[in-house]
Amino acid sequence: AYPEYNKTHLLSLQLPDRSGDIIITTYGEIDRNNYLDPRTAQIATVDHVKQTCTKLRPAADEELPSAYIEEFRSAIDYEVSKYVGEAYPKGVSAVYCTNGKDLEEPGADFGLAVVISAARRSPRNFCWRSIWTLEFSYAFQLVEIKGKIQVDAHYFEEGNVQLDTDVDCKDSTIMQSPEDTGHTVANIIRHHESEYFSSLEESYLNLSDATFKDLRRKLPVTRTLFPWHNTHAITLTRDLAKELGIGKGSHVTR
Amino acid sequence: PFRSPWSNIYEPPLEDGTVPSEEMRNLEVEANEVFSVYRDQYYEGGISSVYIWEDEDESFIACFLIKKDGQGKRGYMQIGSWDAIHVIQVGPEEEGAAHYCLNSTVMLSLTTDNKQSGTFNLSGSIRRQMSMTLAVADGHLVNMGKMIEEMEGKLRNSLDQVYFGKTREMVCTLRPPPEVLNMRLPDS
Numbered sequence: 001a002y003p004e005y006n007k008t009h010l011l012s013l014q015l016p017d018r019s020g021d022i023i024i025t026t027y028g029e030i031d032r033n034n035y036l037d038p039r040t041a042q043i044a045t046v047d048h049v050k051q052t053c054t055k056l057r058p059a060a061d062e063e064l065p066s067a068y069i070e071e072f073r074s075a076i077d078y079e080v081s082k083y084v085g086e087a088y089p090k091g092v093s094a095v096y097c098t099n100g101k102d103l104e105e106p107g108a109d110f111g112l113a114v115v116i117s118a119a120r121r122s123p124r125n126f127c128w129r130s131i132w133t134l135e136f137s138y139a140f141q142l143v144e145i146k147g148k149i150q151v152d153a154h155y156f157e158e159g160n161v162q163l164d165t166d167v168d169c170k171d172s173t174i175m176q177s178p179e180d181t182g183h184t185v186a187n188i189i190r191h192h193e194s195e196y197f198s199s200l201e202e203s204y205l206n207l208s209d210a211t212f213k214d215l216r217r218k219l220p221v222t223r224t225l226f227p228w229h230n231t232h233a234i235t236l237t238r239d240l241a242k243e244l245g246i247g248k249g250s251h252v253t254r
Numbered sequence: 255p256f257r258s259p260w261s262n263i264y265e266p267p268l269e270d271g272t273v274p275s276e277e278m279r280n281l282e283v284e285a286n287e288v289f290s291v292y293r294d295q296y297y298e299g300g301i302s303s304v305y306i307w308e309d310e311d312e313s314f315i316a317c318f319l320i321k322k323d324g325q326g327k328r329g330y331m332q333i334g335s336w337d338a339i340h341v342i343q344v345g346p347e348e349e350g351a352a353h354y355c356l357n358s359t360v361m362l363s364l365t366t367d368n369k370q371s372g373t374f375n376l377s378g379s380i381r382r383q384m385s386m387t388l389a390v391a392d393g394h395l396v397n398m399g400k401m402i403e404e405m406e407g408k409l410r411n412s413l414d415q416v417y418f419g420k421t422r423e424m425v426c427t428l429r430p431p432p433e434v435l436n437m438r439l440p441d442s
Contacts, residue, residue: 088429118428126424149372153424155416159380163421167372197429199371201422207364207376208418211334214324215362216410220295228399229392231288 002048003032010117010129012092015044016056024048027096027113036063038096039077065101072136073097073112075182080114083186087193088128091118098133110136114189126153126163132189141175145188149196165203167196259286259303274307278314282306285395289318292399296406297322300336312346316394318402337361338409340402347390356384356401360409362417376417380409 003024011024015037022028022037022044029035034043041064045055065073077095084091093116100110112134119127130149137144147169155161169192173184220226257264259282262273274282285304293302300322309315318340325332338360345353359381366374384405388397426434 086435090428120424120427124424126421126428128425128428151425151428153421155378155420155424158382158412158416159378161376161378161380161416161421163425164375164377165373193429194432196372197425197431200374200425201431203366203371203374204418204422207332207334207366207374208414211324211332211364212362212414212417215297215322215334215336216406217296217298218407218410222295226292226295226399226403228288228396228403231284231291231395 006046006048006051009119009127010115011051012117012119013044013046013051013053015040015042016053021092022053023092023094023115023117025094025096025115027098027115028094030063036096038064038073038094039081065097066104068104068106069097069101069110069112071178072110072181075178076112076114076134076185077182079182079186080116080189083190084116084118087190088116088118090120091116091128093117100136107138109138112136114185116189116193124153124155127151130189130193132185134185136175138175143173143175143181143185145169145171145173145185147171147189147192149193151200165200167199169196257305259305272307278306278308281316281394285316285318285398288395288399292403293320297336299324309343314344316342316344316398318342318398332364332366334364335362338406340405342398342401344394344398350391351387351389352394352397353387354385354397354401356386356398356405358382358384358402358405358409360406360413362413364417376421378417380412380416382409382412 006024007026007029012021013024015022019040019042020037022035024035024046028038030043033048034045036043036059041059043057043059043063044053046052047054064070073095077093080095081093084093093114096113096115098111098113100108103110114132114134116130117127128149128151130147132145132147135144148166149169150166151163152165153163171188171192173188175181176184257273262279273279282304285306286302289302289304293300297320300320302321303319305317307315320336320338322336324334324336338358340356340358343355359379361379363377364375382405384401386401390397
């Protein structure tokens, strides 16, 4: 339960040697308690319950991608972490190799995943998580990009309110040098994420302006409070209206 | 089986089903009528029910329920639902006054769902309590009605603030809007 929770929520923990943060995600999972930080090429042992790093060791060569893959991975990592630093005050990011990690030269497909996480855990609980998978196709010289962005917020003073949002995105670009790929991918991610932010704002506006106001008026059409004292007059008027078949809520048809 | 507050009959029928006393039943009938008009004026639709039953020591409990579902602007796939539950405990009459204790909950759910902008869901509830001692001269219904009206107004404001203010504020904390980023002082 705890590992699943931490992975789903892209928990980020400070590395014991202060060299940065490690994201707890399936993409970096060596085993249940050990996770790879691709940027510093280290494996951290994690206590899921306490949410801390208990040990740190350098990653072995077999645990890391080839030099060829690493060129792409680190170029994208560099550009994406620049973007994340600008857009999210408390954001972290990492880029992992998802397949083809031992590829030494062009000639076959490989895949990378970009993971972005910005969260506050306490006292309030809210987070922005996005995962972008990049499939490099050698045959088509294309990079197919798929993203899933999720924003959750949980507010529980005075009650209990949860915001749950998510969206799926798609894009693509041509195969380029690692450096150019880094720029392009970061720009594509930046573009989609800021578009999504705008659409969140729009959803708030629409729901607030239209849907919420439609549920209950601030005041009746009369612009006065309900006349509880004159209930006899009200029920009389209503009965008359019913009889005559006029007004809302009338069940009489003539 | 449940007892309909409109017909005072159990559906499906229940032998020996408890029904309120005549006095309570009359109050219940009137409350349903009046509350229905109140509901119409504020909600312009929806459905409501009032249940009243005796409690111990000459007290009684009244439960006012409102349910309203809504859509949004034309062209947007939006759903909203509002469920209000107001439970008032009314104490025995003493020196022409009675004590009213109101516990209210409003459950509000708002959703947008479309392929392009994905799913957006705001759901939850807000709860509040209000107690008052009021003269019974105008009758219980007037007192209870006014309390509920005041309470709903407050809850509506709170919901507006929390749903559209607080949660939005949290999102903007994670990812400040472009205008805020541009206002940042450059690192020296």
